[in-house]
Amino acid sequence: MSKYYLNYLDELESEAIYILREVWAQFENPVILFSGGKDSILVTHLAKKAFYPSKIPFALMHVDTGHNFPETIQFRDDLVEKLGVKLIVGSVQESINNGRVAEEKGKNATRNALQITTLLDAIESNKVDCAIGGGRRDEEKARAKERFFSHRDDFGQWDPKNQRPELWNLLNGKHFEGEHFRAFPISNWTEMDVWNYIKRENISIPSLYFAHEREVVFRNNSWIPVSEYLKLEEGENVENKKIRFRTLGDITITGGIESDADTLGKIVQEVSAMRKTERGDRSDDKRSETAMEDRKKQGYF
Amino acid sequence: MIIDNNQLLRFTTAGSVDDGKSTLIGRLLFDSKSIFEDQLESVSNTSAKKGHDGVDLALFTDGLKDEREQGITIDVAYRYFTTPKRKFIIADTPGHIQYTRNMVTGASTANAAVILIDARHGVIEQTKRHSFIASLLNIPHLIVCINKMDLVDFSEEVYNGIVTQFEEFSSKLLMKDVRFIPISALLGDNVVNRSKNTNWYQDGTLLSTLETLHISSDINKIDARFPVQTVLRPQSEENRDYRGYAGRVASGIYRVGDEVAVLPSGFQSKIKSINAGEQEVQEAYAPMSISMTLEDDIDVSRGDMIVRKNNQPEMEQEFDVMLCWLANDAAKPRAKYTIVHTSHEERAIIKEVVYKMDINTFERDSENSNLSMNDIGRVKIRTTRRMMLDAYRDNRNTGSIILIDESTNETVAAGMVV
Ligand SMILES: Nc1nc2c(ncn2[C@@H]2O[C@H](COP(=O)(O)OP(=O)(O)O)[C@@H](O)[C@H]2O)c(=O)[nH]1
Ligand SMILES: [Mg+2]
Numbered sequence: 026m027s028k029y030y031l032n033y034l035d036e037l038e039s040e041a042i043y044i045l046r047e048v049w050a051q052f053e054n055p056v057i058l059f060s061g062g063k064d065s066i067l068v069t070h071l072a073k074k075a076f077y078p079s080k081i082p083f084a085l086m087h088v089d090t091g092h093n094f095p096e097t098i099q100f101r102d103d104l105v106e107k108l109g110v111k112l113i114v115g116s117v118q119e120s121i122n123n124g125r126v127a128e129e130k131g132k133n134a135t136r137n138a139l140q141i142t143t144l145l146d147a148i149e150s151n152k153v154d155c156a157i158g159g160g161r162r163d164e165e166k167a168r169a170k171e172r173f174f175s176h177r178d179d180f181g182q183w184d185p186k187n188q189r190p191e192l193w194n195l196l197n198g199k200h201f202e203g204e205h206f207r208a209f210p211i212s213n214w215t216e217m218d219v220w221n222y223i224k225r226e227n228i229s230i231p232s233l234y235f236a237h238e239r240e241v242v243f244r245n246n247s248w249i250p251v252s253e254y255l256k257l258e259e260g261e262n263v264e265n266k267k268i269r270f271r272t273l274g275d276i277t278i279t280g281g282i283e284s285d286a287d288t289l290g291k292i293v294q295e296v297s298a299m300r301k302t303e304r305g306d307r308s309d310d311k312r313s314e315t316a317m318e319d320r321k322k323q324g325y326f
Numbered sequence: 327m328i329i330d331n332n333q334l335l336r337f338t339t340a341g342s343v344d345d346g347k348s349t350l351i352g353r354l355l356f357d358s359k360s361i362f363e364d365q366l367e368s369v370s371n372t373s374a375k376k377g378h379d380g381v382d383l384a385l386f387t388d389g390l391k392d393e394r395e396q397g398i399t400i401d402v403a404y405r406y407f408t409t410p411k412r413k414f415i416i417a418d419t420p421g422h423i424q425y426t427r428n429m430v431t432g433a434s435t436a437n438a439a440v441i442l443i444d445a446r447h448g449v450i451e452q453t454k455r456h457s458f459i460a461s462l463l464n465i466p467h468l469i470v471c472i473n474k475m476d477l478v479d480f481s482e483e484v485y486n487g488i489v490t491q492f493e494e495f496s497s498k499l500l501m502k503d504v505r506f507i508p509i510s511a512l513l514g515d516n517v518v519n520r521s522k523n524t525n526w527y528q529d530g531t532l533l534s535t536l537e538t539l540h541i542s543s544d545i546n547k548i549d550a551r552f553p554v555q556t557v558l559r560p561q562s563e564e565n566r567d568y569r570g571y572a573g574r575v576a577s578g579i580y581r582v583g584d585e586v587a588v589l590p591s592g593f594q595s596k597i598k599s600i601n602a603g604e605q606e607v608q609e610a611y612a613p614m615s616i617s618m619t620l621e622d623d624i625d626v627s628r629g630d631m632i633v634r635k636n637n638q639p640e641m642e643q644e645f646d647v648m649l650c651w652l653a654n655d656a657a658k659p660r661a662k663y664t665i666v667h668t669s670h671e672e673r674a675i676i677k678e679v680v681y682k683m684d685i686n687t688f689e690r691d692s693e694n695s696n697l698s699m700n701d702i703g704r705v706k707i708r709t710t711r712r713m714m715l716d717a718y719r720d721n722r723n724t725g726s727i728i729l730i731d732e733s734t735n736e737t738v739a740a741g742m743v744v
Contacts (some may be wrong), residue, residue: 029579029611030542033334033413042603042615043574046555050628050669074603075615078568079560162404169403186401190427190652192434192740193726194574195666199735213415215406299362 034222041068041210042075043194044173048155048208049075049082051198055155055208056113058144058326059085061097062273063230064159067219068210069104070228072157083157084111088144090136091118092254092275100231115147135278141324145181148205155198155206158326163215167318171209179203181324207326216271220296224289236269236287247280271296332408335541338417338432340460341442342452346473350442350511350532351405351418352383357518358533360407361386383511402432411537426685426700427652429459430740434726437541438467440532445478445508449491451686457492458685461499462648462702462742464722466544468504469535476510480523498688500719503539507532545612546721550578551639552632553668553724558617570601570617571626576668576723578634579611580618585635588626589714594635595622612723629670631714631724639724641712646680647727647741648718649697649705655731656698657705657739663729665709672709674729680704697739704744718742 031039045068048055057072059065072081085105105112117136120126120143129135148156162169170185174196177183189197198206211219223230241248242261248268249255254277257263268281269292286295317325341347355361365386373382386405405416417432419425433439439460443453460468470492478484485508496504507516508524509532515521518533530538558570580586584597598619600610610616618632626632633639651657657676665674679695682703690704697703707727718725729739 029547030333031613032331036334036613039574039613039615043555046572046615047669050556075572076558077601077604077617078562078565078570079558163406166403169405170401188401189737190431190740192431192728192737193722194435195726195728197666197728197730197735197737199664199730201735213404213406215408217408218413 034218034225037211037214037218038071038074038222040213041071044196044208044210045072045075045157047174047196047198048157048210051196052155052206054151054153055157056084056086056151056153057081057157058159059087059101059112060159060273060326061087061093061101061231062159063219063223063234064161064211066104066228066230067214067223068157068159069108070226071210073108081108081110084113084151086113086115086147086151086153086156088115088140088147089117090140090275091116092136092252092277094231094233094250094273094276094279096231096233097273113147113151115143117143119143120146136275137278138320138325140326141181141320144326145324148181153205154200155208157208157210159211160207160209160326161214161216161219162209162212165317167315167321171212173209173212174198175207175209176200177205177207177324181205183207183322183324185318185322217293217296220289220293224293227289231273233270233273234292236267236284236291238265238267239281240264241266241268241281245280247282249278249280250276252276332412333541334413334415335438335536335539336415336417336436337438337440337536338419338429338436338465339440339442340419340429340456341444341473342450343422345442345444346511347418347442348384348386350440350471350473350509350517351416352386353511353514353517354416354533355386355405355407356383357514358407358409402428409533409537414536426455426459426702427650429456430463430650430652433459433463433465434722434740436463436465437544438469438536438539439465440469440471442471442473442511443488443492445472445474445484445488448488449495453492454495454688455685457496457499457501458683458688461496461501462650464719464742466503466541467539468501469532470504470506471509471511471532472506473509473511475508475515475521475524476513480508480515480521482524482526485527505529505535507535546577546723547611548578549637549639549716549721549724550580550584550634551576551668551716551721551724552580552618553670554626554628554630554632555669556628557626568619569623569626570619571632572615572617573669574615575610575612577612577721578637579609580616581609586620586632587635587638588620588624589631589633589638590641590712591625591630593622593624595620595624597621629668631668631670633714639714639716642715643710643712644677644706644708645713645715646704646706646744648683648702648744649676649729649739649741650702651697651699651739653731653736653738654699655738656696659695662732663738664732665707665713665727665729667713667715667727668724670713672711672713673732674707674709677706677708680706705741707741715743717744 419432
């Protein structure tokens with residue numbers, strides 16, 4: 026076989042860099058939507074490669090629900106400082122204070138859906154015309170339909186049945202005033218690809234992904250971390266467990282798994298043996314069959 | 327899993343409604359152990375709700391609410407699975423004629439097309455249309471799966487009859503690598519596991535075929551083409567004079583020291599350095615994303631193309647393309663569109679529709695010059711300035727274009743340079 030071919034990780038990397046450069050070339054004011062999770066860290070890492078030796082030409086935008094893991098915020102601030110990029114924070118707490126949204130009530134209340142308003146407000150007030158996300162098509166069935174360049178109307182909404190066809194590598198980011206795009210450079214990566222690449226490149230990620238001791242309660246089939254926001258229900262006990270997180274979302278809804286994987290090598294091994302998808306432990310996706318599709322249409326990540 | 331050198335293979339599936347596409351994909355995912363427990367659980371629940379006995383494998387692929395409710399595929403859905411040999415991306419495209427545009431989309435980046443034929447019905451109009459599109463989009467490998475063999479008693483005769491039928495009509499199409507496999511997507515025969523019911527069939531299963539297709543030469547390695555996406559000009563002190571031309575190699579190989587020309591200006595220079603990310607490399611090839619610097623300080627910007635001095639594309643302002651119309655509103659003769667070709671954009675008009683293709687009979691109709699949604703035809707395009715073109719047959723990356731309607735910003739057509 027000729028030596029002039031790429032292995033799959035190099036090809037995914039090359040595709041993502043191509044998309045990031047197209048974003049830069051086609052839009053006026055793009056940002057990276059940065060959650061502090063591994064996917065947005067990966068996108069940021071790829072952006073660094075795409076524009077080297079220049080600095081990353083995008084600001085990082087974080088939609089802060091106020092229900093964070095402190096480790097995530099620390100990680101975010103350190104990264105922003107290291108890269109010398111601008112950080113834009115959209116605050117869900119502020120949206121609540123301003124009356125833009127109302128806090129959900131009841132025992133399964135989360136701020137997950139509230140993020141949509143804060144996100145769209147931040148996009149509008151910062152005149153962002155393209156928000157780069159770490160969404161992957163393998164994550165969820167509605168995401169499997171996403172384009173690399175995904176159009177949002179002037180209400181920030183997604184119309185999955187009426188998307189622009191995307192052929193070859195020709196990306197059409199043309200838009201009218203008030204509309205914006207979402208760009209998904211790692212659309213074609215799976216969870217396994219992400220971990221293999223993070224390991225290969227030795228990308229630093231929040232300590233939460235590695236196995237550690239933590240106070241948790243067992244709820245909805247996973248270990249929910251104890252935090253100031255957690256209200257214990259009857260019959261629930263706080264336990265000390267060695268766990269790690271597969272995805273990072275709000276501290277109130279992100280469940281951990283019992284694990285001994287405390288190195289990238291062990292994580293890769295563990296993930297390749299997993300029999301459940303990574304979103305299987307997130308209560309935001311469990312609400313209904315089409316929970317993700319419904320949120321995405323409104324403007325969710 | 328040792329996967330460091332594994333390649334990525336993209337394939338698309340085509341077949342008419344109910345030929346078993348979704349079931350086949352579900353089967354591939356299931357038998358290659360790419361389905362997770364919670365996905366299985368969710369699909370089992372839905373299967374039970376719909377009154378199926380057992381798991382309806384087809385449900386693994388349909389994603390949107392309407393698709394699940396109506397049991398049809400509307401838009402291209404992408405699926406992923408990995409075996410110890412390769413990573414696969416499946417573009418699952420709907421089969422019906424009104425979704426031709428989606429099939430074209432899925433086909434545009436595919437290394438291989440899997441075409442399904444229902445063993446009970448043999449080659450039908452849809453089969454011809456799908457094969458035509460696969461050949462038009464120059465998909466390098468075609469795998470024809472004769473499905474539902476369980477419903478024809480795994481008959482070798484039926485299978486051979488369909489193979490002959492297929493070969494007869496497809497001789498009119500340009501296709502390099504065509505294979506046939508008798509399968510049952512429902513029961514799993516010859517999908518991942520070899521069937522005990524087809525002892526007369528000696529070749530590989532669908533999965534082993536996909537794992538071993540030779541795809542390294544699918545990309546043109548001869549004609550070096552590097553469309554410039556953006557120019558890197560770092561603001562820092564130590565890089566004050568740095569000008570890096572960033573892009574993805576569309577085809578061919580570039581080495582430090584190569585004598586190159588920058589098109590359209592024609593200025594010549596030599597490659598001074600090549601970077602892949604932070605790393606300096608000596609050579610780069612398609613489809614690598616790189617940046618390069620040149621020995622001379624010449625004016626290069628987005629939309630330019632860096633090529634080898636002695637191997638250049640055609641520079642044309644008027645040219646023919648096979649155009650697939652994607653939009654609701656029909657093509658307007660002499661209306662202005664934006665044409666996008668690699669990183670280069672111009673304005674364009676459709677000067678003339680030379681003929682329209684009947685995609686079921688492959689006949690050319692030169693009387694009919696009306697291109698509406700899902701139609702394919704040969705047109706003459708004229709652009710405001712010269713474009714740097716290769717024939718699509720020789721180079722999928724530098725022989726493809728899209729048209730954008732300036733009044734709606736929609737992508738209205740996809741074209742292949744003839
Ligand atoms: N007997 C039999 N039925 C099949 C086979 N493959 C698919 N089917 C059935 O054919 C119907 C249509 O299949 P589906 O996968 O939805 O077709 P699609 O429209 O091409 O996606 C379903 O009822 C399947 O169970 C097969 O190999 N044998
Ligand atoms: Mg289907």
